[in-house]
Structure formats: structure tokens, C-alpha cells
Amino acid sequence: MMSKTIRIGTRDSELALWQAHTVEKKLNDLGYKTQIIAVKSQGDIILDKPLYELGITGIFTKTLDIAMLNGDIDIAVHSMKDVPTALPTGIVQAAVLERATTLDILVHKGNLDFLEEKATIATGSLRRQAMWLNKYPNHNVVDLRGNVNTRMQKLTENEWSGAVFAAAGLERINLKPENYINLDWMIPAPAQGAMLVVAMANDEFSRQVLNELNDIDTEVCSHIERQFLKTLEGGCTAPIGALAVFIEDDILFKGVLFSIDGKQKIEIEKTIPMQEWKKLGFYCAKEILENGGAELMKSIKESLKK
Incomplete structure (x- = not known):
């Protein structure tokens, strides 16, 4: 065989x-x-x-x-x-x-003054867009598509202040530049890395x-995050972040749902004993849906149809 x-x-x-x-x-x-x-x-x-x-x-x-x-x-x-x-x-x-690492990073042009001012940031991800606008409401976010190499190329060719990438992707193919900052406040996409x-x-x-x-640890954590995603969206794209990590014998889970403009944010954080992992993503998503998430998901679906 x-x-x-x-x-x-x-x-x-x-x-x-x-x-x-x-x-x-x-x-x-x-x-x-x-x-x-x-x-x-x-x-x-x-x-x-x-x-x-x-x-x-x-x-x-x-x-x-x-x-x-x-x-x-x-x-x-x-x-x-x-x-x-x-x-x-x-x-x-x-x-x-x-x-690998779950971090999102901002690749920039070497000067971070723009964080205090008006700026244009590029990303093709609704999640990154919403989280960025939540933190920097006076910034402008533009769409950025293509594989990692294409996106890095577009960043150099345009006047944008920076673009958001998954650190893991850039590290894997040695494209991570010197000019970057770790966005440790940004909750990653489910199963990122x-x-x-x-x-x-x-x-x-x-x-x-x-x-x-x-890898059993990664399998468990990614299962929780994807279950959270699946329960929330039912096949619709939305700004959703989720991260599960083992802390000794417990699992810490952080999940978040944003409106596309970043103004609304519904989040959850839970620590549970490791053996209760199987329905964790489901229960956390249910809680978000009950705390205004259902209405928010509905309005996201409507706005993406336009």
C-alpha cells in the first residue's frame, strides 16, 4: 500500500x-x-x-x-x-x-504618524476593515485583493499608509518586511495560522x-472557532473574529462580531475546562446572537446585497 x-x-x-x-x-x-x-x-x-x-x-x-x-x-x-x-x-x-502565529500585522511605509491623522488602509477582509474602523474611525479603508505577493506589490505602488496581513502568510514565504506592527488588539479570523x-x-x-x-491542540481550537463562525453566519460573510487558546488545562475563547463600518461591536470572552470544548463555539455564538447579534447579522446581509 x-x-x-x-x-x-x-x-x-x-x-x-x-x-x-x-x-x-x-x-x-x-x-x-x-x-x-x-x-x-x-x-x-x-x-x-x-x-x-x-x-x-x-x-x-x-x-x-x-x-x-x-x-x-x-x-x-x-x-x-x-x-x-x-x-x-x-x-x-x-x-x-x-x-503558526495567529497575529494580524500592519505593513506600513516606515512612518507611523498616520495613526494619529487621516489615513487610507488597505485590506480585502471585512473583519479587518471593521476592526480597523472601530479603532480608527476617521481612517478610510480600501479593498485589496490578490495573493500575498500581489497585495505587497500593490501596497508599494499605491499611496496607502499601510495594509493588513496575516503574519503567518508573510513569515512562511519570507515576505515579512521590517516596517510592520503587530495588531495584537485585532481578533484573528477563525482558524487563522x-x-x-x-x-x-x-x-x-x-x-x-x-x-x-x-495536531490535536490546533484541531480542537480551530474547531471551536469555526463552530462559532458557522453558528453566527450561516453561510453569509461577516466581520467575525474568533480565537481559542489552551491555558494549562483550560481553554480561553474570545469571539467578536462587528458591523461592517466598525461602529457596532458584540464580543464574548470565556474560559472553560478543556474537556468541555465540544460545544463552546456554539454556545458563545448563541450568546452573541441573543445580545443583538441576530439583528446585526440581518443588517449585514442586507447591506452586502446592495
Whole structure:
């Protein structure tokens, strides 16, 4: 059985390929044969529309889902935060790799005076936009699309004061510049910094192999965060942040929902014993929905339709 070559599907951006090669190396070290198959995703091709306007969750994962359902690849590697909380029928979560940093960072031009003044900050994420405007209401936020390299390039070409990135992505491909600040006040996207490997439900071989790569702590924390997200949004894009971390035998969870303009903020923070993790994300989301979150989600859906 060791002789089966595992075909690893990935997007063709530098970061996606880095992630695929990381998984490949881990599998090769365990004695398995692999082959990397790179495909372009719609999310990489259509760069002139904001993500939420493209109207599908999973724009970056869809192409790989199709390749997998067609039998062209055996497994696929994703940034977990890009993956919709509901996987397509027949595809399952097979491994979550040990998490990198969850931090968001602001990459700037070397002078931070703009934080006190009017400024334009770039990000393609509704979550980052809302959190930024909540803290800096007099700033302007513009849409920024493309893979990490494209976004860094656009930052240098434009007059913007800065742009927000996930630290993990820039660190993985050595693009993190000297001019950055850690935005430790910004609650990350659910599962930020984690890599997910999916396989076909009926592919026993690949699933058993990938199980050897699974990091249980990251699996638990990302499950809580994604459950929180799923319970809140039901398939609609919204400014949602979530972070679960182990603190000795407890789990600390922080979750937040913002209005798109950042003016409204509903947050929750809970510490629970580790063994009660299974429904934590669900209960925290329910609490937010009861504290005005349901109305807020409704207005977010309405405003994104316009």
C-alpha cells in the first residue's frame, strides 16, 4: 500500500505552494510517495471584485474541490481560514497541522504618524476593515485583493499608509518586511495560522496517512472557532473574529462580531475546562446572537446585497 503516490492539490500562489510542499515533506519523511498538482482558483483569477461580491464562500477552495471530486487529486492543502465551515459532500477534514502565529500585522511605509491623522488602509477582509474602523474611525479603508505577493506589490505602488496581513502568510514565504506592527488588539479570523488538509471520505488510505500529521491542540481550537463562525453566519460573510487558546488545562475563547463600518461591536470572552470544548463555539455564538447579534447579522446581509 505504501506504493500509492498521493497527489497533493494546491493553488498555484507562492504561499499555497509553500503549504503544499510542507505537507509533501512531512509525508515523504514518513515514507510516502507524493506528487504536487497546482491549479488556478477563481479567487486568484477575478481580482477586480471584492470577495464578498463574488457571492460564494470557498472561492479559493472550489477549484480544488472539483479536482478532488473528479479524481484528479487525492488530497488538498488549504489555509484553514479560507475553507467554508461546511465541506462539500464526500470531502472530509483529514488533518490540521500545528498552528503558526495567529497575529494580524500592519505593513506600513516606515512612518507611523498616520495613526494619529487621516489615513487610507488597505485590506480585502471585512473583519479587518471593521476592526480597523472601530479603532480608527476617521481612517478610510480600501479593498485589496490578490495573493500575498500581489497585495505587497500593490501596497508599494499605491499611496496607502499601510495594509493588513496575516503574519503567518508573510513569515512562511519570507515576505515579512521590517516596517510592520503587530495588531495584537485585532481578533484573528477563525482558524487563522492553521493549515487544513482534506481528503475524500471514501479514501481510507489517504485519511489514515494524514491522521499521522494531525495536531490535536490546533484541531480542537480551530474547531471551536469555526463552530462559532458557522453558528453566527450561516453561510453569509461577516466581520467575525474568533480565537481559542489552551491555558494549562483550560481553554480561553474570545469571539467578536462587528458591523461592517466598525461602529457596532458584540464580543464574548470565556474560559472553560478543556474537556468541555465540544460545544463552546456554539454556545458563545448563541450568546452573541441573543445580545443583538441576530439583528446585526440581518443588517449585514442586507447591506452586502446592495
